[in-house]
Amino acid sequence: MTEFATRVEQVSISxxxxxxxxxxxxxxxxxxxxxDFPTPAHARRGAIEAxxxxxxxxxxxxxxxxxxxxxxxAKYDRDYGLEIDSEDVIATAGGSEALHLAxxxxxxxxxxxxxxxxxxxxYDALTHxxxxxxxxxxxxxxxxxxxxxxxxAITEETAAFIVNxxxxxxxxxxxxxxxxxxxxxxxxxxxxxxxxxxxxxxxxDAEHHSPLEFAETxxxxxxxxxxxxxxxxxxxxxxxxxxxRRIERMLRVHxxxxxxxxxxxxxxxxxxxxxxxxxxxxxxxxxEQRRDLVLDGLTDAGLExxxxxxxxxxxxxxxxxxxxxxxxxxxxxxxxxxxxxxGEGYARLSYATGTEELKEALEIMDAATTAVR
Ligand SMILES: Cc1ncc(COP(=O)(O)O)c(C=O)c1O
Numbered sequence: 001m002t003e004f005a006t007r008v009e010q011v012s013i014s015x016x017x018x019x020x021x022x023x024x025x026x027x028x029x030x031x032x033x034x035x036d037f038p039t040p041a042h043a044r045r046g047a048i049e050a051x052x053x054x055x056x057x058x059x060x061x062x063x064x065x066x067x068x069x070x071x072x073x074a075k076y077d078r079d080y081g082l083e084i085d086s087e088d089v090i091a092t093a094g095g096s097e098a099l100h101l102a103x104x105x106x107x108x109x110x111x112x113x114x115x116x117x118x119x120x121x122x123y124d125a126l127t128h129x130x131x132x133x134x135x136x137x138x139x140x141x142x143x144x145x146x147x148x149x150x151x152x153a154i155t156e157e158t159a160a161f162i163v164n165x166x167x168x169x170x171x172x173x174x175x176x177x178x179x180x181x182x183x184x185x186x187x188x189x190x191x192x193x194x195x196x197x198x199x200x201x202x203x204x205d206a207e208h209h210s211p212l213e214f215a216e217t218x219x220x221x222x223x224x225x226x227x228x229x230x231x232x233x234x235x236x237x238x239x240x241x242x243x244x245r246r247i248e249r250m251l252r253v254h255x256x257x258x259x260x261x262x263x264x265x266x267x268x269x270x271x272x273x274x275x276x277x278x279x280x281x282x283x284x285x286x287x288e289q290r291r292d293l294v295l296d297g298l299t300d301a302g303l304e305x306x307x308x309x310x311x312x313x314x315x316x317x318x319x320x321x322x323x324x325x326x327x328x329x330x331x332x333x334x335x336x337x338x339x340x341x342x343g344e345g346y347a348r349l350s351y352a353t354g355t356e357e358l359k360e361a362l363e364i365m366d367a368a369t370t371a372v373r
Contacts, residue, residue: 046271056263064091095225095238107132114161117340143170147181160192166199169348171308183214218243297362
């Protein structure tokens with residue numbers, strides 16, 4: 001009889017899906033992790049033209065088309081003044097594959113991976129899939145990750161630590177000083193800092209910094225994607241950036257697991273990155289207005305909620321039974337424990353939902369809060 005691999009048996013299907021399955025069809029869904037905007041027209045056109053001309057019929061280079069990798073490298077120069085060689089970029093099937101490549105290439109069986117708790121659900125699962133040992137660390141009261149907590153968690157067995165800013169599920173943004181510290185920790189302890197920056201452009205009052213700006217060694221690897229910035233979650237196009245020796249190792253995993261990212265998606269991504277950035281600014285402005293609306297609504301309902309400075313999530317502290325009560329009244333939110341044991345007592349709300357629906361959901365949450373208190 002065949003047996004399943006232990007590393008796969010350790011992974012369960014995301015708790016987020018369970019909530020969706022329990023919800024009514026006409027429920028207001030504040031559980032979604034994707035922008036409710038269309039992909040910019042110029043990005044779609046990039047793919048359409050590539051398909052119609054036959055340019056996307058064949059495999060591309062394993063790392064991705066040279067033009068897309070140039071566009072990604074140019075983006076890092078434009079945004080952060082970072083000089084990236086386009087040979088040190090792999091285009092991937094979304095940020096998800098990029099995270100997978102980075103962990104597969106750097107984690108030996110049993111080695112530890114440190115990540116935020118509550119944190120994005122893939123960190124724990126991909127650590128198991130790489131046969132590593134998850135080391136979740138708790139957050140500060142403002143839901144940011146304390147570099148000191150990461151440094152304390154480092155042992156002889158640590159392969160990597162993951163930083164995610166702006167963060168899912170909290171919306172928290174790490175300060176420049178924190179990012180400098182993460183870079184120092186990666187340098188001094190000689191461990192990999194895997195920086196997940198898929199929400200890098202969705203920031204409000206704060207400014208996004210990458211540890212890559214500050215590291216003196218090549219111990220920082222950055223993951224990002226078109227998914228959130230350009231509302232392209234369905235296109236499956238992300239990337240990983242790192243030093244050449246690291247990229248060459250990650251390429252071994254990518255080459256055999258994926259061959260190359262989907263060619264039409266690569267052309268769409270190139271157009272998204274090199275075309276007008278106005279749609280991104282408009283989307284971020286809308287998210288900021290909704291963030292304010294949600295923050296006011298939750299505070300008025302008497303809930304404590306750290307101010308999210310990026311992404312499109314808020315994470316209030318909620319009384320026991322609150323998520324079920326809200327769900328019964330027709331609003332889908334994700335219980336905090338879906339993102340790690342320290343998420344207990346919190347809920348994640350996504351405001352990637354129309355403003356009118358949000359207002360309605362806030363009224364329902366207000367009534368639900370009164371009911372469970
Ligand atoms: C923090 C974080 N990283 C990575 C991803 C994966 O993004 P993609 O859709 O590009 O695979 C997500 C998606 O929700 C995310 O929230």
